[in-house]
Amino acid sequence: MDRIVSKVRDFIIRHALIEQGDRVLLSLSAGKDSMLMFHILNLLRQELGFMMGVFHLNHQTRGAESDRDEEHLIRLAREHDFPIHIERYDFSANRIRGLSFEEHARAVRYERAEKISAGHGYNKIATAHTRNDHIETILMRIFTGTGIYGLRGIQARRDKIIRPLLALTSDEVYGYLTGLNISWLEDSSNTAISYPRNFIRHNLLPLARTRFSAADESIQSLSELAGDALLVLEELITQQYPSLYEFSDGDLYIEAGVLMRSEPLFSYAVTAGMRKYFNYHANRKMIGEIYAKYRTRRANIKLYRDNAIRADKVYATGRSRLKISEALPLGPDPAEWEYCIDVRDFHGARLCLEEIGISVAVEIVDYAYFEKFVKNNGYIFISMEKNIKSLYIRNRRKGDRMRTEQGMKKIKDLLIEKKLDNDRKERVPLLVADSEVIACMPGLLFDIPNRVSVDFLVDKNAGKVLSVCKN
Structure with a gap:
């Protein structure tokens, strides 16, 4: 077995990245690293006993070059008889x-x-990050601000995301591909040093290596030491404070009172909680602000908020706790907004709802698709049997009502039932047909059920079903 193939195989086995029976979705560009991952995993597929498919996102930012990459991957997948999943997203139009x-x-x-992966039964998603990407990531985090967690860099596995090439350097990738005459396509944007990663890759690291020959090995060692330290800290916190965290209905409650004697202890525990439950990486200034405000004698106060997370001091059951929850993007204009969906000869649409910071896909689906995703709060399904002349998504207006099983109810009351605060209620999108509210869609923003008007509920006889989901 080739040395590079063997190195990847050993890394996969050592970190239990792929196991027999896995279905692995390869997230590919047409570049060097992706082509090597495709080639090596294809070689190891039978030995390790897994199936694989290909995913590619066309960013639509490089014109014909973007389309060229897409066509290359389609040909590659078809030559090897692998399923290919192509997605397109216009980043220029959806900033x-x-x-x-x-x-x-x-x-x-x-x-x-x-x-x-959820829709097609893949249980792993493989990305083509290499050791060089790992080194660059650590440096980028140091320069932009990070803590001990960020010093770990890119991990071999995070949930269902796996990185089987992390043991390889870019030189090893290049040598393997050229040695076997395996082609790849260059992304012209990879040379633009206006992107922070490219500046580190093309300017900073080469200069550092000329003076410090062991630069990469030293950064890798720092990453491993940071990982070891985190494991020790997590174990000590768990042993000392076994009931520190409570996660309920999408909110995290932290027994912050036991942490107040030490700001570094408070900082680590709160940061770790945000990271674990919300995948949010807090900075030192933010945690310092939360700590200072929490120390005051006041209860039930807002401590911090940005466009992703909020922190509150709440008082209940005889004690104060720190409550961490998701927040919608800051600063949507309170003015009315709406997005029209052209229902004439409708085949599908993607809308960027800038005011609430999300994109949605709107499409016609069949009943089998409805049954598959109906319990997913990120989806809303509407029967299109009625002759709808106009359809649009907008924010809530004063007096909005919707027909429910109990009769007409105010949208405001439906949202109060969901226990949403005022900030969240104001940002929940509604689906409106002609002038009638037919769906209230908090599930696009929070993991809570949506409500559909009884006049538009989907049943087995529905010949035409409209799906709205977060994109």
């Missing part, structure tokens, strides 16, 4: 305020891959 292109692209890529 989200406060997110860099890299952050936005990464979020959409993982979101689309997760959706495809």
